[in-house]
Each structure stands twice: as structure tokens, then as C-alpha cells.
Amino acid sequence: MVQSSVLGFPRIGANRELKKATEAYWQGKTSAEDLLQVGKQIRAHNWKLQKQAGVDVIASNDFSFYDQVLDLSLLFNVIPDRYAKYQLSPLDTFFAMGRGLQRKATATEKAVDVTALEMVKWFDSNYHYVRPTFSNGTQFRLNGQKPVDEFLEAKQLGIETRPVLLGPVSYLYLGKADKDSLDLEPLSLLQKILPLYAEILQKLAAAGATSVQIDEPILVLDLEKKVQDAFKTAYDFLGAQASLPEITLATYFGTVVPNLAAIKNLPVAGFHFDFVRNPEQLDDVAAILSDKQTLSVGVVDGRNIWKNDFAKSFELVQKAIQKLGKDRVVVATSSSLLHTPVDLESEKNLKPEIKDWFAFATQKVKEVVVIAKNVSGDDVSAELAANAQSVSGRASSTITNNEAVQKRVASIDEKMSTRSAPFPQRLEEQQKVFNLPLFPTTTIGSFPQTKDIRINRNKFVKGTITAEQYEKFINAEIETVIRFQEEIGLDVLVHGEPERNDMVQYFGEQIDGYAFTVYGWVQSYGSRYVRPPIIVGDLSRPKAMSVKESVYAQSITPKPVKGMLTGPVTCLRWSFPRNDVDQETQAMQLALALRDEVNDLEAAGIKVIQVDEPALREGLPLRSGAERAAYLKWAAESFRVATSGVANKTQIHSHFCYSDLDPNHIKALDADVVSIEFSKKDDPNYIAEFQNYPNHIGLGLFDIHSPRIPSTEEFISKIETIMKSYPADKFWVNPDCGLKTRGWEETKLSLTHMVEAAKHFREVY
Ligand code: GLN
Numbered sequence: 001m002v003q004s005s006v007l008g009f010p011r012i013g014a015n016r017e018l019k020k021a022t023e024a025y026w027q028g029k030t031s032a033e034d035l036l037q038v039g040k041q042i043r044a045h046n047w048k049l050q051k052q053a054g055v056d057v058i059a060s061n062d063f064s065f066y067d068q069v070l071d072l073s074l075l076f077n078v079i080p081d082r083y084a085k086y087q088l089s090p091l092d093t094f095f096a097m098g099r100g101l102q103r104k105a106t107a108t109e110k111a112v113d114v115t116a117l118e119m120v121k122w123f124d125s126n127y128h129y130v131r132p133t134f135s136n137g138t139q140f141r142l143n144g145q146k147p148v149d150e151f152l153e154a155k156q157l158g159i160e161t162r163p164v165l166l167g168p169v170s171y172l173y174l175g176k177a178d179k180d181s182l183d184l185e186p187l188s189l190l191q192k193i194l195p196l197y198a199e200i201l202q203k204l205a206a207a208g209a210t211s212v213q214i215d216e217p218i219l220v221l222d223l224e225k226k227v228q229d230a231f232k233t234a235y236d237f238l239g240a241q242a243s244l245p246e247i248t249l250a251t252y253f254g255t256v257v258p259n260l261a262a263i264k265n266l267p268v269a270g271f272h273f274d275f276v277r278n279p280e281q282l283d284d285v286a287a288i289l290s291d292k293q294t295l296s297v298g299v300v301d302g303r304n305i306w307k308n309d310f311a312k313s314f315e316l317v318q319k320a321i322q323k324l325g326k327d328r329v330v331v332a333t334s335s336s337l338l339h340t341p342v343d344l345e346s347e348k349n350l351k352p353e354i355k356d357w358f359a360f361a362t363q364k365v366k367e368v369v370v371i372a373k374n375v376s377g378d379d380v381s382a383e384l385a386a387n388a389q390s391v392s393g394r395a396s397s398t399i400t401n402n403e404a405v406q407k408r409v410a411s412i413d414e415k416m417s418t419r420s421a422p423f424p425q426r427l428e429e430q431q432k433v434f435n436l437p438l439f440p441t442t443t444i445g446s447f448p449q450t451k452d453i454r455i456n457r458n459k460f461v462k463g464t465i466t467a468e469q470y471e472k473f474i475n476a477e478i479e480t481v482i483r484f485q486e487e488i489g490l491d492v493l494v495h496g497e498p499e500r501n502d503m504v505q506y507f508g509e510q511i512d513g514y515a516f517t518v519y520g521w522v523q524s525y526g527s528r529y530v531r532p533p534i535i536v537g538d539l540s541r542p543k544a545m546s547v548k549e550s551v552y553a554q555s556i557t558p559k560p561v562k563g564m565l566t567g568p569v570t571c572l573r574w575s576f577p578r579n580d581v582d583q584e585t586q587a588m589q590l591a592l593a594l595r596d597e598v599n600d601l602e603a604a605g606i607k608v609i610q611v612d613e614p615a616l617r618e619g620l621p622l623r624s625g626a627e628r629a630a631y632l633k634w635a636a637e638s639f640r641v642a643t644s645g646v647a648n649k650t651q652i653h654s655h656f657c658y659s660d661l662d663p664n665h666i667k668a669l670d671a672d673v674v675s676i677e678f679s680k681k682d683d684p685n686y687i688a689e690f691q692n693y694p695n696h697i698g699l700g701l702f703d704i705h706s707p708r709i710p711s712t713e714e715f716i717s718k719i720e721t722i723m724k725s726y727p728a729d730k731f732w733v734n735p736d737c738g739l740k741t742r743g744w745e746e747t748k749l750s751l752t753h754m755v756e757a758a759k760h761f762r763e764v765y
């Protein structure tokens, strides 16, 4: 019998139970026991669901109250002193590291004030992990035994599980040295951490675990020789220990082939690889297996919501079986299902035709079982027939295919993606229109999204206020924002985006070819979940999406108001993309829809148009080489297709945040003005990198994630530092990002100080 395996299941609960429970605990409304109880219920539910579906290998320790990497830091006592010193309970220490803690002293408790550890993107997903942070003084030891406890918990329910742990090389590689130990190289801690892995694995074996899944996801990155060598050190060490469970070494989100030498001959029982991302690697990986090692074939996508194409998966698994034999092949999800929504059955509003194309985590579990049964020779003909019908139905559906859109994408040429004059000439024409002072001031787009705004939006969605009432409300909000900006003397204004629920969803809802879920939440970090829209077919814009609000805003002020759009790459990255068409094609379709919008805004009298691309950097393929080069080319081209239909005198802005940008990547967009997140980058080299950026640039001057209000002097000194290596005549003055999460009070003061600082420099230069 070919076994079926699920690498991990979403832990947020079908109704976001985990979010409600953790937030209630943080607010002091419930006890730790209440929270632990909810965790236990979710775990039991997930295990039972998989057991009932017939999964052979079910993961445990895939649950976390915040993040699985942070779990490991707590387990190994990698707790910086600034947290340890408060002697909080393990649970509270864990949350303090994840999200920071600020608590006033009470009669029984000391005051606590500590910021969170750094949070980083988990490979190319939208999940974020809490970065392990090591010091010279870190005292490695086991702190509790979460993996063992959860293994036993499942065992008590009569369910045999395979515990999952992030492996030692990835754990160290993904970490960093703390501020007090900057010369510390995390990988040098391998010898200290390996005995802890051995210890926890021995405990698992003693508790009855016969096998474990150890994840080494960094195996899909470009690795230096010394990192590659660390795998042999680590797994030879574990291989030499007595009485450990069998190890399946798992990696995902890409091909392992360039790192095969690092894992060849490791003393592990088997490997798991991602054949959704990279089916071509089968021959190469099969060739390095010893004759007993098993291969877990990840064919059910853990990163997307599409129903599996059984015929295709079946073929790949068969190929593996031909090479290795039935008893050495396992059918699996490509990665943990953490990145998929919990259950498609909760969705009542999806068109039945579209719903039939999807599989969420609960459905994917069943898919793995059906594929395993099929290759084992069980009769699943009914499932296969139904699947074939869904797959062909999707391929030929008029929702999937729009010939006019396909033709238009095919017709994109060089001219469509090039402005009609180079930047210096455009700038000259733009200056005649705007006559901006030196150090022009602007903001990134959104103003505080107040409770009042959310209440009114909900009322409108529910139908308790009319479209006219809602428009009146939105216009009043826009007017408030415009008057405030005029009052403090900003130069290029924004309308404040009060009508937008989310910068991608707002446009997605107005573009044909998108579908939306009600319960399709996916964990982004901690208790923050996102609900990505789904690209189901060729994309087109039936009518203008943002012109009304921008035109209203421009009609009430003589100052230029920026039209505000979300760029093609960001719309793509923050959605579930199609898997039947490449990313480039989807980006170009979005680019054409946005091009029409940009042109409509211009025709309606909007003279400055900003197209945000905060997700540009995160789309960068994990490995250098051809794929990355191709991405950079089409990503920039899609932006230029969206923005090159305008006259020279129309000023195109763009905005980037969330990551370290390479100025060369943004240069290729040829926007007239770019604003980038910058305030927390205290590295002078980062400023210098932008020195030769040819067009205009605004380096974000204050952190919009914090309620802190910088003084005018602080703005002045920040700008002074930048001016040491940056030309004054190209510099714009703006915050890091949109202000939607801020309150009005701090927004008013921060922006007033920012404008005062700009005025100061106009006198100096
Ligand atoms: N214009 C958007 C805003 O201000 C940009 C948001 C973003 O970059 N994340 O909210």
C-alpha cells in the first residue's frame, strides 16, 4: 500500500477560533487555561479530520499559538535576556517575544516594557516567522517538551502522529545575532544545538514516536559551501545517536537539485520534496536515494487553492513508483497546508461552477488519500471521473477564458511599455504644470481608517444605508482629509482612500476574473490573518474603478491630488494566482486593466497618478539565475504597461515598502517619483545605494506602524543625514507608508512636523 501524508494542517480553526482565543487572552479577558483549552480542541479537531479522511501519516507539533519557529526558540531556551529577565510564564515569554509587551505595574506584578523580536517573511509565502535571535550568552537547554506533549495528546485520542520540527541547519540559518553579539555567526552554534535535537528526539522515541518529519526548507535557496556542509555534520550527528525515531527530511517551495550533494548519503530514512513547484526534479532526486530510503512525493499544493489534477499527480507518482517501488513512495502535500484556507464547505456565496475548481485544506487532505489509494490499486474511479470533469470544466469555462483579453496581452509591444519621452524631458514639462518647491511634500495615500469609516462601510455592504448616503459620507471624509492637507501646507495631496477595504481586494472586486471567499483566511503572522482574493480567469476591467473619488477630491482643491492605484505585481502577489497560466501573463492582464484606469484618471483631469508596488520585492524568486532575471524583467514591464499610456506632463509616482529594495529593480519601472519605506533603515550604505537613482525619490521619514510622533528637529536631522549623500533637487519629503492604521491625533502632529522640516530646508538650499 502506498501511504498518504499531510505535512501540516492550518491551526487557526475553521472559524478563526485561535484568533479570538489569543486576542481575548492578550486583552486579559480570559485565562491561560482557557487559551490552552482552545488550542487542544483545534488540534484534536484537525487530527480527527485527517484520521477520518484516511491519512496514514498525520503531523503533530504543526500547531502553534503564534509561530512554529518561535516555538522552537522557546523549546531551546533561545530567549534574549530582555525577555527572560521579567520571569514571565513560558506562554507570556513566548508572546512577549512574538509581539512585544507593555504592561504597567500592578500590586502583584512588575511593569514590563519590551519590543517584539524581528519578524521575517517565510520564504516566498505571505507567512511571517519570528526570527531566532542568538547571543553569546544564550544558554541552550530544553525548556518544556511541546513536541512530546502534543504527540502524547494525539496518542491519547488513539491517533498515531509524526511530529514535525524545523531542522537544526534551517533553524540557525534563519536566525540572527542579537545586538549585543553582532560578531556571532548563528551557524557556529550547530554543535551547541545538536544535542538538544538529539534529546527531544529521544524523548519522542520514548513516548512512542517511530518517525519524525524534520523540515530543512533552506535547501531550496542558494547556499554557500559551509552551509551545505552543515547538513552532513548535523545529520551524521543525529544518525549516530541511539534510539531516535526515523527521520524524514523535508524541503519545499522549490527545487532541491542544486543542493543535492549536501543531502546525498545522509543517514535519514527518507526525504520529502515539492513536486508541485518542481516536477522536473524527480529523476535527479531519485538518483541520490540509497536503496532503502523513501521518497515522499509532494503533489497536492500546500500554497494554493486549486483542486488537484489527479491525472497529472497520478502520472508523477507512478513514475516515482517505477523507480523506487510501492513501499518506498509516499503521496503527500507539497508543504504544510498552513498556507491554505481551512474548509471550502464554509463558502456559501461562491458560484457552484467556480467552487467546483477549488480545494482548501480539508479537501486537500482527501485528495492526498485518493491519489495514494489509486496508485495502491484501490478503486477510486468515481473520484477520478468527478475530478477529470472539474479539471476539464475549468479549462474550457468562459470564466477562465476571455479571448479579447488574451488577444490584447499578445499585442503588448515595446511602445506600450515606454513613456514617450525620457525622464529629464518629462520632468521639465511636469514642472511647468506643478511648479513645485524644493523638498516637495506628500503622503503615501491612506489617512486614518476610523471606526466611523468601518461602521459606514459595513452598513453600506449590509444595505442599511443607500449608495447615495454612503457616497455622501465618503465625500465628507475626503473633504476632511483634503482640508487638513491644505491647512498644514502639503504640496501634492491624496484623497485618503476611505472607500477602500484593502488595497488589493478593493480593485479585485471591480475586476472580472476574480473570486472572493468569506472564510478563506490564511495566517500571515501571529493572530493576523489575510483573506486573499482568487484569480480565477482572464482579467479585465468592465468600468472605471477609482475615478469618482479622485475627481471629487480634485474638484475641491487647487492643489494637485494623486490618483491612487495598486500595481499589477502587488495585485498578483496578494491574491491566490491561477496555476494554469503563468504569473507573467496574469501580471500583464492586470497591467492592461490598470492602464485603462490610469488613462481614465488622466482624461478626468488627474495630473499625478501613483501606482503602488509594495510587493515587488517579495515576488523575487528565491534563487538567483534565469527565473529571477525573467521576473525582474516582466515585473518592471507590467508596471510600465500600466503607466506608459499618459502624456509627459502627467506625473507617475510609485511606492514600495516591507523590504530592502535594490535601486536597480525600481529604476526599471521608470516612475517619475518613487517613495520607499526608509525610517527604520539606519544603515548609511542603504542611503548611498540610492545616490545615483536617476529620477525623483522620497525616502520615508517616519514609521507609520508606531504611534510615536517625531519632532520637527528629528525630521530635520534625518533629512540632514540623507543630504550628505543625496542631491537636494531630487528629494521628496514623505512618510514610510500609508497612515490607515494610525489615529488622527498623531497623524496631524507628525505630518505638521514633517512639513515644517521641509520648509526649513527650502530656506537652507
Ligand atoms: N496607498 C497605500 C496606502 O497608503 C499603500 C499601502 C502600502 O504600500 N502597503 O495605504
Ligand code: ZN
Pocket (backbone or CB within 6 Å): 444, 614, 655, 656, 657, 658, 736, 737, 738
Ligand atoms: Zn507601503
